[in-house]
Amino acid sequence: MSHSRDVLHFSGHESLRHRLVLSILSGKPLKIDKIRPDDKNPGLRDFEISLLRLLEKVTNGTVFEISLTGTAILVRPGVIFGGAITHDCPLSRSVGYFLEPLIMIAPFSKKPFNLTLKGITTDDKDLSASCLQLPLVHTVLLTPLCTQADLIRTVTLPHLELFGISDGLELRIKKRGSMPQGGGEVQFLCPVVKQLKILNFVDPGKIKRIRGIAHAVRVSPQFSNRMIEAARSVLNRYIPDIYLYSDVYKGEDSGKSPGYALTLLAESTTSVLHSAEAISEAGVAPEDIALRASRALLTEIRRGGCVDRKHQCLVLLYMVLGSEDVGRVLMSEPTERTIQFLRDIKDVFGTSFKITPVEDSTDLLYVCYGMGFINVNRSLA
Template identity: 40%
Template sequence: MGKTTYMKLKGSQNLRQRLVLSTLASTPIVIEDIRADETWPGLRPHEVSFLRLLEKISDDCVVKINETGTKLKYEPGIVNGGKHLVHDCGVSRSVGYFLEPLIVLGLFGKKPLSIRLKGITNDSKDPSVDTFRSTTLPILKHFGVPSEGLDLKIECRGAPPHGGGEVFLSVPTVRSSLTAVTWIDEGMVKRIRGVTFSTRVSAQFENTMIHAARGIFNRLLPDVHIFTDHKAGVQAGKSPGYGISLVAETTTGCFISADSAVSYARGDEEGEIEDEEKKELMPPVDVGEQIASILLGEIEQGGVVDSTHQGLLFILCALCPQDVSKVRVGKLSPYGIETLRNIRDFLGVKFVIKPDPSTGTVILKCVGCGLTNLSRKAS
């Protein structure tokens, strides 16, 4: 056996994405100085949980963390996929934090992936599970991912701080590789769909959010439907919360989303829960209006995806066959820019970035790295 060569990285930023790209590119990595200067140094509970999840879905992957948690060695294995897997995501980040990397890795697994994730389904930090179902999964179809076997079922809702939600994700494997895209026409918005949720609060909160959001949209287009999803009993998780997820569908099959959730905060890093009496939650009417305005802002920016999905879009383009992919996005988000850097470092794919002054959007082109799913069993 030869000596393993590691790519050396520093800091905690974009840890999840670095691990995903390291796995896809089969590049072992060492990350040092993970929050070394902070009061609570080292890896956070959700990052450790994500590493455990990688161990669950892959064969022969090696994870070594030093005592303080400030240094991580990761040697990727082969993504296995598998059925009937279960993972508890904990309550320091929501299920949304784990879904995006799972979807990307699942596509290049040996077997299709089906996994039950437990934890928080809706919070204000990560995209909600509703957004994944309505927006993230349709993006994959543009890249030739079969819609058969691609599904996300929300079985129980869970709001912070105590969670208690449960979702079931299934991801098919790609036959050999993704399909390169030319996706630069965002089209016009033809309809808006959405879903509100409430757990352990009055169902009336949902009607108030819908009424507030519709008050803004009805001036702009007639086809607006927002559904309610009030959960009770076991399905309502362990904490009170409510929120709304909206998605605008365009004439060219783009989905632009925005979502928000309101619940009692998780408190500080030590995991202290704030005293529930102290904090006034944002009224439902404000939640509805605010998220409708955020969605209009995303639509106004232009582009075929919203700002939270830029990173995923760029990764999918970079993983395509050695053919040109061309996409249009609105203003590049900081996360999108970091993603472009990580793609260059791990996959050696560089994007040509060309602003389009007439629309205020940006057109990106790249030649994919030609990643093929070698581990998939031939049928």
């Protein structure tokens, strides 16, 4: 019954994930063309196809039509269904690539999400699965076994709690898998909500503690200790409350390739989270990796704001979807992705942000009026 003028029309392969998410949330058909038309290898890549397949699994009635050349797709979104799903991710991208868009739609599904993704848990492009969860800072203390895919677990998931999604929200890292062979496995559990709370987060506070996870698989366990020592050399000058955990996976759980990484997380008095991560590289000493991570963390901290740059899109999307009230958040300047995302949001939902600079700071205040998005998929029966 949809008329042709209701179709969202975009071009280019960039922000593919965000556009898919917006289309599925709004229920509007989406057409994307000119996907790498001039490339030697035109059209969608394997991981993008895999993402489409995954979206097909988590929804009911979604139709993807891919053109013959693969340079254009038409999406007719269905109902977000959720439930227990397993997906094998290709080795070209880590599970973070797949998890990020799914986190955006997971709270609006019919059944609570129970998603198992297999593949690479840490790479240098996407949020490593461990980045995404804060109460984990505490659980990490107790069970050092569960760490990497760490950014998603330790940072992204706490952001969801700001919007009232908390009970049953979890990311379990069952196995770690480094590049290039992967072999990791994460399980993502997300509850269903009726409506998101609106966010009002303008006080950045001051950094009160720093936590970190140094993980190593299929290498000497000494590597993680070396990373911790190096990171402490930079960070110790600021604050005494620093705990960096060494997390070594062994045997089955350690995946197929050797690798190590350091994930750092700074939490402020108002629970603002800044995070940084660096992963192993051939020919670089673990100390250098640690320095790189800690310096990146400092850069993040200096940028300020209440939400770090990696999570701008997620937070802004949830603010738009929140109840019909004014939502405010203090963040640093928008990234390239964020700018495109804001424009896409305006095209899809017709909502725009008021972005004003804050006195005496480089931060910007993002204000929007929530659109009162209600989870229609949630069933009462």
